[in-house]
Amino acid sequence: MKDSFFRSMTWLHTWVGLLMCWLLFLIFFAGTISFFRHEISLWNQPAVHSIENNKVQQSALIDAGLEYLGKTAPDANRWWIGLPSPRQPEVQVSHRHSQPDGQRDKWIDERLDPNTLNQVDGLVDTRGGNFFYRLHFDLHYMDRKLARWLVCLASLFMLIALISGIVIHKRIFKDMFQFRPQKGVRAWLDAHNLSSVLALPFHLMITYTGLVTLIFMLFPDPANTLYEDGVKGFRADFYPERQRTEATEQQLSTPAFNSAFEHFRLNWPEQKIKRVIVDHPSNMSATIKIYGDNGTLIRDEHPYWQYSGTTGELLKTARLDPSSGEVLYGGMIAVHSGRLAHPGLRWLYFICGIAGCIMIASGCIMWAKRIRERLKPEQSPSFGLKLVEALNLGTIMGLPLATAGFFYANRLLPADIADRAEKEILAFFIVWLASAIAAGIRRNKRVWQGFAYLNAITWLLLPICNALTTNGNLMTYIVEGKWILASFDLAFLATAAAFALQGKKLSSKVNAVKVKPAQKRTLNREQKA
Amino acid sequence: MSQADNALTFQYRLSVLSRFCAAILGGYFFTAYSISLLSLLLPTSKVDAVLYSVCLSILIYSCVFIAVFSVRSLIHIWAALVVSIGAIALLIGYIQGGS
Amino acid sequence: MIYGLATLLCFGAFYAFAMAKTPHYKSVFGSRPSQKQTQQFKLAAWIIILLSFLVNLTQAIGYGSLMFCGQMALSVLLIALCVTYKPHWLRSLLYVLPITTGALAILIAVL
Numbered sequence: 226m227k228d229s230f231f232r233s234m235t236w237l238h239t240w241v242g243l244l245m246c247w248l249l250f251l252i253f254f255a256g257t258i259s260f261f262r263h264e265i266s267l268w269n270q271p272a273v274h275s276i277e278n279n280k281v282q283q284s285a286l287i288d289a290g291l292e293y294l295g296k297t298a299p300d301a302n303r304w305w306i307g308l309p310s311p312r313q314p315e316v317q318v319s320h321r322h323s324q325p326d327g328q329r330d331k332w333i334d335e336r337l338d339p340n341t342l343n344q345v346d347g348l349v350d351t352r353g354g355n356f357f358y359r360l361h362f363d364l365h366y367m368d369r370k371l372a373r374w375l376v377c378l379a380s381l382f383m384l385i386a387l388i389s390g391i392v393i394h395k396r397i398f399k400d401m402f403q404f405r406p407q408k409g410v411r412a413w414l415d416a417h418n419l420s421s422v423l424a425l426p427f428h429l430m431i432t433y434t435g436l437v438t439l440i441f442m443l444f445p446d447p448a449n450t451l452y453e454d455g456v457k458g459f460r461a462d463f464y465p466e467r468q469r470t471e472a473t474e475q476q477l478s479t480p481a482f483n484s485a486f487e488h489f490r491l492n493w494p495e496q497k498i499k500r501v502i503v504d505h506p507s508n509m510s511a512t513i514k515i516y517g518d519n520g521t522l523i524r525d526e527h528p529y530w531q532y533s534g535t536t537g538e539l540l541k542t543a544r545l546d547p548s549s550g551e552v553l554y555g556g557m558i559a560v561h562s563g564r565l566a567h568p569g570l571r572w573l574y575f576i577c578g579i580a581g582c583i584m585i586a587s588g589c590i591m592w593a594k595r596i597r598e599r600l601k602p603e604q605s606p607s608f609g610l611k612l613v614e615a616l617n618l619g620t621i622m623g624l625p626l627a628t629a630g631f632f633y634a635n636r637l638l639p640a641d642i643a644d645r646a647e648k649e650i651l652a653f654f655i656v657w658l659a660s661a662i663a664a665g666i667r668r669n670k671r672v673w674q675g676f677a678y679l680n681a682i683t684w685l686l687l688p689i690c691n692a693l694t695t696n697g698n699l700m701t702y703i704v705e706g707k708w709i710l711a712s713f714d715l716a717f718l719a720t721a722a723a724f725a726l727q728g729k730k731l732s733s734k735v736n737a738v739k740v741k742p743a744q745k746r747t748l749n750r751e752q753k754a
Numbered sequence: 755m756s757q758a759d760n761a762l763t764f765q766y767r768l769s770v771l772s773r774f775c776a777a778i779l780g781g782y783f784f785t786a787y788s789i790s791l792l793s794l795l796l797p798t799s800k801v802d803a804v805l806y807s808v809c810l811s812i813l814i815y816s817c818v819f820i821a822v823f824s825v826r827s828l829i830h831i832w833a834a835l836v837v838s839i840g841a842i843a844l845l846i847g848y849i850q851g852g853s
Numbered sequence: 854m855i856y857g858l859a860t861l862l863c864f865g866a867f868y869a870f871a872m873a874k875t876p877h878y879k880s881v882f883g884s885r886p887s888q889k890q891t892q893q894f895k896l897a898a899w900i901i902i903l904l905s906f907l908v909n910l911t912q913a914i915g916y917g918s919l920m921f922c923g924q925m926a927l928s929v930l931l932i933a934l935c936v937t938y939k940p941h942w943l944r945s946l947l948y949v950l951p952i953t954t955g956a957l958a959i960l961i962a963v964l
Contacts, residue, residue, distance in 0.1 A: 230824050237823045378778075384816050389823075402871045402933040423929035426922045433812055440808045446786040447793035447807040450846065451800050463801050523915035550802030553809050560919060569856060570916070573923025580926060 231393055238389040239592065243613070245379040246589045247620045252376060253585060254624050255361040256431075257578025259354060260563055260571055263312040264709050266353030269635045271695040272345055274710060279309040279316075279339035283498055284490065289342040290318050291482055293335075294506070298322075302330065302472065304503040308518075309339050312709070350645040351635055356653075362439065365650070370442075377436060377443050384432045390421060397422050406730075410594050417587040420580040427577035428584070434561035437554070463551075465543045466514060466529045475509035477535055484537030485513050489530060493517075499527055509535055521565045525555035568708075586621045593617055615664045622676035623660030625720070629683045630656035636694040670731055677728035684721035688714040772828055780835040781818040785811050787842040794849050854961060855912055856920055861954045862905035863924040867932050868946060869898035880940040 258265070267273060279286070290306035298304070298320035307317035316337040321330045336345040352359075359365070364372040391397075397418045404415045421428065441448065445456045452458030461468065482503070489496075497518035504512045511534025516527040524547065531541040547555065559565055563574045593614045600606060606614075634652035638645055663672070691714065692698035702711035789807040796803040822831050871877045873894035878886040886894075905924070909917035935943050 229826065233823050234820075237820075381778075381812075381815065381819070384812070385819050388816060388820060401929060402867075402874070402877060402936050404933050404937045406937065419929075419933055423933070424922075424926040427926060430922070436812045437809060440811065444786055444789060444808055444811045446790045447804045450790040450850070451793055451804055459801070459804055463805075521913065521916045523919075548799065548802050550798065550805035550809075554805040556915065557809060560915075565916065566919075570920055570923060573920070573927060576930070577923060577926050580930070 234389040234392045238386055238393055241382045241389070242386040242585075242588050243592055245382045246585050247616050248375065248379045249383050250582060250585045250589075250620050251364075251624065252361060252379060253578060253581045254628075255357045256435075257575060257582060258628065259358040259361050260566075260574050260578060262354030262358045263310075264354065264713070265357065266351075266355065267313065267709060268632075268713050269351045269353040270348060272347040272349070273315050273336065274695065274697055274707070276314040276338050276345070277340055278311065278314055281339050281342075283308055284486065286316050286337075286339055286342075287486065287498070287501055289337065290316055290501070291503070293318055293337060293342075293344070294320055294503075297335075298333070299507050302505055304501075304506050306501040308498055308500060310518075315339065315345060347640075349635075349640050351649055352646045356631070356650055365654070373439055373442055377439055380432055380436050384429075384436070387421075387425075387428055387432060391425075394418060410591060410598065413587050413591040413594065417584060417591060420583040420587065424577040424580040427574075428581055431561060431577075431581070434557040437557045438561055464526075465541060466516075466531065470504055470510050470512050472505045472508045473510045477507055477509050477511050480506070480511060480534050481537030482513060482534060485532035485534070485539075488532070488537065488539060489515060493530075496528070503534060506534065511535055512540070519559075519565065521567065523556045523559045523565060524552070525558040525562070525564075526551070586617075589613070589617050589621070611668075614668045615661070617664075618668045618673060618676065619657075619661035619664035622673070622680065623657045623664065625724075626660055626676070626680055626683060627653045627657035629680070629687060632687055633683075633690060636690050674728050674731040677724045677731060681721045681724035681728060684717050684724065687717045687721075769828055773822060773831070776828070776831050776835060777819045777822040780832070780839075781815050781822065784818050784835060784839055784842075785815040787839055787846065788814060791842050791846050791849075794846065854957075854964075855908060858954065858957050858961060859905050859908040859917075859920065860924045860927070861950070861957060862901055862908060863921070864928040864931065865950050865954060866898045866902035866905060867925070867928040868943065868950060869894045869901060871932050871936060871943075872947075873898060877936050877940075880936060881943045 286308055287306060291304070294301070294304045294306070300322070301320035302323050303321040305317070305319040305321070307313070307319075309316055316339050317334065318337055319332055319334045321332050324331055336348065337343065338345055362373060362376050363369050364376070400415075400418065401422050402419075404412070404419055406412050406415075408415075436443065441456050441459075448459035449455040452462070497520070499516045499518040501516070502514040504510075504514070513532040513534050515530040515532070517529070519525075519527060526544050526547075528545050529541075529543040530539065531543075532538065533540055544551070563571065566574055593610065596610050596613075597606065631649055631653040634649040638648055638652075642648060660676070663676075688699055697705075697707070697710060699711060699714040702708075702714065789811045792810065793803045793807040796806055798806065822835075825831050872881065872886070873891050875886060875891070878884075878891075878894075906918075906921050909921045909924075911917070912920075932943075
């Protein structure tokens with residue numbers, strides 16, 4: 226009985242893992258990159274690179290934002306002021322306008338330099354890190370709802386694969402540090418074990434909480450049971466700040482924004498503000514919504530204050546003292562999104578995410594290798610094996626290449642081209658498609674090696690491309706202390722180095738299995754001992 | 755895996771398909787009903803009851819999924835799923851009717 | 854800085870975990886460890902890792918636990934790479950690691 230349990234878990238691990246592994250790789254890859262979502266948005270927008278970190282007080286920035294919006298967009302139905310953070314140096318000022326006959330409202334985004342309070346010129350149209358963030362759970366070129374269900378199914382499979390993996394590999398904790406790169410398929414198994422064990426708490430956490438982020442699509446049932454109008458009713462109860470206020474006919478002549486902020490600062494002087502939203506700013510129903518900054522607290526929703534724009538009195542607060550259910554649910558989402566993380570933790574998140582990518586990749590590669598090893602010389606590989614191998618190569622090598630393509634497109638596309646943001650994304654998918662086609666044609670070791678070197682060269686040239694097309698380069702970033710931009714260049718170089726190493730590794734395997742001097746030394750020592 | 759190679763018969767494939775259906779769909783409905791019941795039973799506020807039960811849902815789902823693949827007899831699995839889902843649904847109906 | 858101390862402690866703990874395993878000990882020091890040595894390493898590893906967790910928790914319970922997960926991943930990764938490619942680097946760490954950790958702890962206490 227016990228034996229058959231392990232056998233069924235092994236079977237489950239293999240098949241659950243294989244069925245969804247490419248989609249999972251995409252989700253993990255995009256998710257890992259999205260830990261640097263705002264940083265990528267910053268990198269993609271060279272016009273804001275020169276902005277110094279903000280030293281102006283928040284209150285002055287809010288006043289400047291309101292003044293700017295009052296001048297440029299008095300007739301908007303919503304104003305949005307995002308305050309600068311270490312990850313986003315500029316003040317974001319956006320305004321939303323109603324469109325005729327039922328079309329979706331239109332947002333116009335602008336940015337202010339927090340030090341000079343002037344509008345930032347020369348912005349390019351780009352999705353930045355938001356592309357990867359959306360790709361992580363909405364995929365692309367696809368119905369959003371269907372994509373999210375697929376992502377949920379893949380995540381569930383991931384969770385099952387993790388649990389069954391722990392059950393079957395009892396030895397993974399014993400051989401935790403073991404990595405034997407010279408031993409063929411064993412090396413892939415070691416890589417698979419190592420990358421899964423070293424970040425096991427992270428893998429379990431990120432998969433579980435990932436499912437929780439989409440939970441009301443997956444399981445609306447408790448809300449449907451307890452509320453008359455289901456999830457909608459629950460949301461109205463849970464998110465009081467999302468209730469709409471309708472515009473009235475009367476115009477607002479003297480807004481009371483200042484007295485609202487005075488009241489706020491008097492009563493919550495320590496509270497940092499994340500963003501300010503004003504609904505119907507020039508209408509009698511004007512409301513000011515203040516969202517507090519959570520800092521490093523493990524909390525997803527922001528504390529919230531709502532003031533009347535006409536009288537300046539406090540109408541409503543929410544989440545100043547969250548209930549235990551809120552703490553649990555919000556905490557899960559907060560640890561998933563990692564918005565709370567300072568650079569140190571953010572990099573640890575990133576390393577764990579990369580470990581997850583390696584875990585999935587090594588799993589798929591191992592499956593294909595095992596099947597191929599078992600083939601007899603005269604046997605030709607089945608269509609299934611060929612498909613798996615092509616998908617492996619196309620996904621594992623193609624995605625990083627496509628990501629580099631996205632960054633190149635951002636720097637090289639002309640600034641005034643129509644639909645520029647869409648073209649950047651198109652570049653990503655064209656490169657990926659090209660890799661997939663190449664993988665479909667041939668996928669032997671030489672092609673893997675070619676892809677590795679191609680990746681290495683592409684990533685290596687990226688900092689140079691950046692230096693040629695913008696005003697800064699790695700040296701100036703370091704001298705000026707712009708660590709976010711400097712780490713981009715360094716990360717590009719590190720990626721290039723990793724791929725070059727892999728290419729070299731593959732070439733040594735193509736020629737012959739040679740014993741490296743270092744290994745020889747250890748071997749000798751072992752023999753002596 | 756070697757069993758799989760030896761016995762790639764139609765019947766084997768059908769039983770695998772049935773097992774995946776039981777795990778994915780059966781597990782889904784079992785979880786959906788049991789967390790609905792849980793949300794009714796929790797003595798907290800309505801918002802908290804919903805939040806607690808949805809946070810637990812994935813744990814229940816994955817346990818059922820694993821259980822489906824570890825029990826040998828397919829008939830037992832389907833019977834257990836159908837009976838438990840029915841019982842939970844009846845209980846929910848009873849509680850909702852009573853209140 | 855305190856998180857730095859916790860990271861060092863965590864790294865030290867996994868160093869001890871690795872050295873408690875005979876093959877890794879052999880590849881680093883060249884000789885077989887005695888059973889007592891193995892047990893000492895294991896005990897030290899558990900104590901240090903607990904210490905590292907506690908140091909993280911003193912900063913913030915939630916954020917500290919997340920840091921701890923990340924630190925474990927980083928430590929295991931580094932140790933595994935060292936054991937595989939540069940085992941002799943780990944030999945001097947037996948002395949360097951406690952000294953640096955102690956120095957950092959004293960520095961934090963003084964400041």
